[in-house]
Amino acid sequence: MNKRKFAPFKFLLIPVILYAIWVIAPIFYTIFLSFTQWDGLTAPTFIGLGNYVDLLNDPTFYTALFNNIKWLFIYVLVPLPLGLVFALFFNRKLPGVKIFKTAIYLPLTLSFVVLSQIWTWIYQPKYGAINVTLKALGLGELTVAWLSNSDIVTYSLIVVGCWPQTAYTMVLFLAGLQNVPTEVMEAAKVDGANKWQRFWKVILPLLKPATIIAVAVTIIQSLRMFAIVNVMTRGGPFRSSEVLANYMYVEGFKNYSMGYASTLAVVLFLIILLFVFIYLYQIFKTEVEY
Amino acid sequence: MSKKRILWVGSFYLIAIVISLIWLFPLFIAGTTAFKSMSEVVQDVYWWNLPDNFTFKYFLEAWNQGGMSRYFLNSFIITVPSVIGALFFSALGGFALAKYRFKYNKLILGIFIAGNMIPFQMMMFPVFRISNLIGLYDTYLAVILFHISFQMGFCIFFLRNFIRTIPTDLLDAARVDGSSEFRIFLQIVLPLTKPALAALGILEFTWIWNDYLWGLVLLASDNLRPVTVGLVSLQGEYLSKWNIISAGSLIAAAVPLIVFLLFQRYFIQGLMMGASK
Numbered sequence: 001m002n003k004r005k006f007a008p009f010k011f012l013l014i015p016v017i018l019y020a021i022w023v024i025a026p027i028f029y030t031i032f033l034s035f036t037q038w039d040g041l042t043a044p045t046f047i048g049l050g051n052y053v054d055l056l057n058d059p060t061f062y063t064a065l066f067n068n069i070k071w072l073f074i075y076v077l078v079p080l081p082l083g084l085v086f087a088l089f090f091n092r093k094l095p096g097v098k099i100f101k102t103a104i105y106l107p108l109t110l111s112f113v114v115l116s117q118i119w120t121w122i123y124q125p126k127y128g129a130i131n132v133t134l135k136a137l138g139l140g141e142l143t144v145a146w147l148s149n150s151d152i153v154t155y156s157l158i159v160v161g162c163w164p165q166t167a168y169t170m171v172l173f174l175a176g177l178q179n180v181p182t183e184v185m186e187a188a189k190v191d192g193a194n195k196w197q198r199f200w201k202v203i204l205p206l207l208k209p210a211t212i213i214a215v216a217v218t219i220i221q222s223l224r225m226f227a228i229v230n231v232m233t234r235g236g237p238f239r240s241s242e243v244l245a246n247y248m249y250v251e252g253f254k255n256y257s258m259g260y261a262s263t264l265a266v267v268l269f270l271i272i273l274l275f276v277f278i279y280l281y282q283i284f285k286t287e288v289e290y
Numbered sequence: 291m292s293k294k295r296i297l298w299v300g301s302f303y304l305i306a307i308v309i310s311l312i313w314l315f316p317l318f319i320a321g322t323t324a325f326k327s328m329s330e331v332v333q334d335v336y337w338w339n340l341p342d343n344f345t346f347k348y349f350l351e352a353w354n355q356g357g358m359s360r361y362f363l364n365s366f367i368i369t370v371p372s373v374i375g376a377l378f379f380s381a382l383g384g385f386a387l388a389k390y391r392f393k394y395n396k397l398i399l400g401i402f403i404a405g406n407m408i409p410f411q412m413m414m415f416p417v418f419r420i421s422n423l424i425g426l427y428d429t430y431l432a433v434i435l436f437h438i439s440f441q442m443g444f445c446i447f448f449l450r451n452f453i454r455t456i457p458t459d460l461l462d463a464a465r466v467d468g469s470s471e472f473r474i475f476l477q478i479v480l481p482l483t484k485p486a487l488a489a490l491g492i493l494e495f496t497w498i499w500n501d502y503l504w505g506l507v508l509l510a511s512d513n514l515r516p517v518t519v520g521l522v523s524l525q526g527e528y529l530s531k532w533n534i535i536s537a538g539s540l541i542a543a544a545v546p547l548i549v550f551l552l553f554q555r556y557f558i559q560g561l562m563m564g565a566s567k
Contacts, residue, residue, distance in 0.1 A: 007471035008386035012398065015383035015442055022439035023405045026416035033415060040415070090306070094299065102554060103310040106317065109550040109557075110543050111500035113518040117525060117539045118320045121532045129319050129337045136336065163316070168561070175562035224409040227502045231522055245411050253507070258415045265411045276407040280400065 027269075033262035040258045051263035061264070064235075064242040067154050068223055068268075071161070071243065075222035079162045080214060083169025088203075090170075091177050105171070107164040112227035119160045120232050123147050147233055150240035157241055160228050165221060169214045176210025177203075209282060216279035223272050244268045324348055324537040331532055352524060352538040360513055361520025362541065367430055368505070368516055369498045372437035376494055377487055380442050384449030385479050389461060399450065406443025410503055413440075418507055432508040433516075437498050445490055448563060452486035453479060489560035492553045496546045517542040 034051055036044035055061050090101050107115065122129045123146035131143040146156040180203055188202045204211075226245035229235060235242035235250065244264055252261035323331060325341035325348070352358045387399050417436055418427070426432040456479060464474050480487075505519040512523065521542045528534040550557055 004390075004465070004471060005392075008390035008392055008395075010472075011382045011386035011475070015379045015446065016398070018379065018435070018439040019402065019405060019442055021420070022417060022436050023408070023413060023443065024401065026413035026420075027405075027408060029416040029419075030412050030414075040419070086309075092302075094302065096303075097306075100306045100310050102551070103314055105550070105554070105558065106314065106547070109496055109500075109546045111502060111518045111521075111546070113500075113502050113521050114539045114543045115316075117521060117535055118316050120525075121323065121536065122316060122319060124532070127332060127335050127532070129315075132335045132337060171558060171561045174558075178562075220407060220409075224411065226411070231502075245409065248411055249414070252415055262415060265409070265414070268409055269412045272407070272409055276404055279407060280404060283403065284400075 030262045030265050030269075033259055034266045036259045036262075037257075038259040038262075039256045040252070041256075044259060047259070051260045054260060055263055055267070060239050060242060060247060061244075063239055064244045064247040064264075065267075067241060067243050068225075068271075070154055071158055071222040071225055072219055074155070074158045075162070075165060075218050076215065079165035080169050080218050082162075082166045083171075083214065084173050084207075084211075086166065086170040087173035087177060088199075091174060105167050108167040108171075110164065112161075112164075113231050115160055115163065116228050116231035119156075120147065123156055148237050150237050153233060153237065153241040157228050157232055160232070161222070161225060165218060168221075169218060172210055172214040172217070173207065176207045179210075180206045209285075212282045213279065216275050216282070219275045220272055220279070223268065223275075320536040320539055323532050324540055326533055328531060328533055348533045348537040349541065352528075352534050352541060356524045356528065356534060356538055357512070358517065358520060358524065358538055358541045361515055361517040362545075364430070364514055364520070365499055365516040365518075365545070368433050368437070369495060372434045372441070372498045373491055373494045375434070375438035376441040376445050377491055379438065380445030380449050380490075381453075381480060381483060381487065382475065383442065383446045385453050385475050387446065388450045388453035389456075389458065389479075399447065402443045402446045404443075406440075406447070410440075414503070414507055421508055427508060428510045428514065430514060433504050436504055436508065437501070441494055441498070445494065448490055448560075449483065449486055451563070453483060456482050486563070488553075489556040489563065492549060492556045493560035495549060496557070499546050 033044060035046060035048060037047050037050070038044035086104060090097055090104070125131055125143070125145045125148075128146075130146065134140060134143050144152060147153055184202060184206070185198065188198050193201065224245055225243055226249065229241060229243050229246040230249065233241045235246050245268065248261040248264035248268070251264065252258045319337050322337065322339075322341055325344050325346075330342060353362075383402075387395055413436075421427040421432040421436075426435070460478055460482075461474055464478055469477070499516075500518060501516070502518040502522075505516040509515055509519070512520075515523065521538050524538045525535050528538075
C-alpha cells in the first residue's frame with residue numbers, strides 16, 4: 001500500500017524537476033532580472049524600478065506595444081470569424097470535403113520562418129506576386145513597398161500570421177461543432193427554426209466553450225508573435241514594425257541589455273497572463289461539467 | 291436528388307475550389323519559383339506562368355552549397371530525441387496525475403498547463419544563462435532539454451486527460467496480481483495510450499521541427515543549426531535569389547508537410563483533443 005502511495009511522486013519526479021528548472025524557475029528569474037542591469041556576462045546589478053521608469057520614457061516600447069495591439073485586434077477580427085465561417089462551411093458530409101480541409105490546414109504545418117520567406121518574396125516590390133498582379137489588373141497605382149513602407153508594414157506582417165491562424169481556429173471550431181449533436185439540429189429543424197435561428201440560437205451557444213478557447217489562444221498567439229517580425233523585417237524600417245517579443249530579443253541579444261529586455265518580457269507576460277487565466281478557467285469549468 | 295439540391299452541392303464545390311486555390315497560392319508561388327532561373331523570374335514576372343523547364347538545379351544548390359543538407363540533418367538530431375523524451379516523461383507524469391489521488395494533484399496539473407501558455411520570452415535569458423553555466427550552450431542537448439521540458443506542459447495535460455479514460459479496474463486487476471506500479475504503467479497504461487501518443491507525437495514533431503527561437507538563442511555554431519534558423523542564413527547568403535530561397539523554404543517545409551499528409555487524422559485529432567478538453 002505504501003508503495004502505491006509514493007508511486008505518483010516517483011513518476012512525477014523527473015517531469016517536475018525538468019519543468020521547474022527549464023520553465024518555472026526561469027519565469028521567476030526573469031522577473032528578478034527585470035529589476036537589474038545586466039549585460040548577460042557579468043553579475044546583474046540591482047537597480048530597483050529603474051528599468052520600468054526607462055520603459056515609460058521609451059518611444060520604441062510604445063511603438064511595439066501599439067503594434068502588438070494591432071496584431072491582437074486584427075487576429076480577433078479576421079482569423080477568428082473566418083475560421084468559424086470555414087468550419088461551418090466545410091463541416092458537411094460530402095465526398096471530397098476532406099481534400100478541401102487538408103488544403104486549408106496546410107499552412108498550419110509550415111514553420112513561421114518558411115511562411116516568412118515565401119511572403120517576403122510575394123511582397124517583393126518589383127517582381128513579387130502581389131504587385132505584379134496589381135499591375136496586370138491595371139491597378140498599378142495601388143502597388144506599395146509592402147515591407148518598407150512604415151505605415152503599412154505591420155499590416156503586411158499580420159496578413160502572414162492570419163494565414164495559419166485561420167486554419168488553427170477552424171480546427172478549434174470544428175472540434176466544437178463535433179459537440180453539437182445531430183439530434184439537437186434535427187429537433188430545431190422540426191420545430192421550424194430557419195437557418196439563421198438555428199445558427200444564433202442553437203449552434204452558437206453550443207460553440208461557446210470552443211469560442212472562448214479560440215479567442216484566448218488567438219490573443220495569446222498575437223501577443224507572443226516573434227518569428228514573422230524577426231525574419232521578415234527585424235522590426236524595421238526604423239522600428240516601425242517592432243513588437244514586444246522581437247524588441248526584447250534585440251535588446252537582450254544584440255544590445256546586451258538583458259535587464260531591460262527582461263522588463264519588456266515581464267510586461268508582455270502580465271498582459272498574456274490575463275488571457276491565460278481566462279483559458280484555464282474555461283478548461284477547469286468544462287472539467288467540472290464532465 | 292432534386293434540382294435545388296444539385297445546384298446547392300454544385301455551388302458548394304465551386305466555392306470550395308476557389309477558396310482552396312486562393313488559400314494555397316503562396317505555396318504555388320514558392321513551388322514554381324523554385325524551378326525558375328533568376329533571369330526567368332526577372333524577365334517573365336507573371337507568376338502564373340509555369341517554369342520553362344523543370345530543373346532541380348536550385349534545390350540542389352540550396353541543399354549542397356546553401357548548406358540545407360546539414361541543417362536538415364540537425365533538425366532530425368534535435369527533433370527526434372525531443373519528441374521521444376517529451377512523450378515518455380509526459381506519459382509518466384500524466385499517468386501520475388490521472389490515476390492517483392494526492393494533495394497537490396490539481397495544483398501540479400494547473401502549473402503544467404499554465405507554464406505551457408507562458409510566452410517563450412519569459413524563459414529566454416535564464417535558459418540561455420543556465421545552458422551557459424552548465425556548459426550546454428551551443429550543443430544539441432541544450433535545445434533538446436529545453437524542448438522536452440517545455441513541451442511537457444502541453445503533453446502532460448493532453449495525456450492526463452486521455453489516461454483518465456482508461457478504466458481503473460484494469461489497473462486494480464494488475465495490482466491484485468502483484469504488478470508494481472511502474473510495470474502497470476509500462477505494460478497496461480502505455481500500450482492503451484498508443485493512439486494518444488501517436489496524435490501527440492505527430493503534433494510535437496511538427497512543432498519542434500518548426501521551432502525557430504530556441505535554435506537561434508541556444509546555438510551559435512552554424513553547423514549545429516536546425517533547418518529553420520538555417521533557412522534564414524540561406525536567405526542572407528543568397529540575397530534576392532528568390533529561386534534558391536524558395537527551394538530552401540520547400541526543403542525546410544518538406545518533412546512536416548509529408549508527416550502531415552500521411553498522418554493528417556492524428557494531427558488534427560491531436561489539436562482538437564488538446565484544445566477542447
